Amino acid sequence: MLHIVDDEEVIRDSLTWLAHSRGIASTAYESGAAFLQWLERGNGFDAAGECILLDVRMPGISGAALFDALTARRLTKRLPVIFLTGHGDVPMAVDTLKRGAFDFFEKPFNDNKLMDRVQEALLASQEAGAAAEVASRLDTLSVREREVLDLILAGKMNKVIADELGISMRTVEVHRAHIFDKMNVKTAVELARLLK
Structure with a gap:
């Protein structure tokens, strides 16, 4: 317009x-x-x-x-x-x-x-x-979800993320699902493209 x-x-x-x-x-x-x-x-x-x-x-x-x-x-x-x-x-x-x-x-x-x-x-x-929409979605992530997000973007697997953060693999999977849902993506590749 x-x-x-x-x-x-x-x-x-x-x-x-x-x-x-x-x-x-x-x-x-x-x-x-x-x-x-x-x-x-x-x-x-x-x-x-x-x-x-x-x-x-x-x-x-x-x-x-x-x-x-x-x-x-x-x-x-x-x-x-x-x-x-x-x-x-x-x-x-x-x-x-x-x-x-x-x-x-x-x-x-x-x-x-x-x-x-x-x-x-x-x-x-x-x-x-x-960009503002992506930033708005990022703002909805919890501190822990941001930590998991950073490790996903670093290409780390769920088991490695769990070890590094001292949490269970199931907890990583739950955080990963929440991140994908909040960021409106289906894969880590889509997430990386969105945040490049």
Whole structure:
């Protein structure tokens, strides 16, 4: 999902059409406040990835202020921001990129280059979402399950794990089953791929 945040209706309409021409779903917001309201409703993230095309200069909450709010919430990995501006300068672009913006485009921009970057941002968001999901699953493991997990990933057999941890082989098997269940995998190979 592409989120277009710009106070100019003609720009929002143009970007919506451009996204649609590439098969990218989009939603437009006339202000930073409108986007924050959407975010506050907690609609969840699109598994296919999300990014924001954000105008720098808008009345009310500026693009820079909205970006600061997203950065403070640690959302810029899951919601990469591509700035759009008709008033950009090199120091502003450098500053936003240093603070974690995905890219910076000056109006008028090349439509194809912009949409190529949007697609790259959506992929980055998708990967960040997948990594967050894996981290969330890892957080559900107990301390002992984490110890068993580390030894599984080291390629050790159940008997060796039991010896190293001073527990029975049956207990290792139970922990292994719980780990596979919580991580949503069926084999140690799948587990290794998931955590590479």
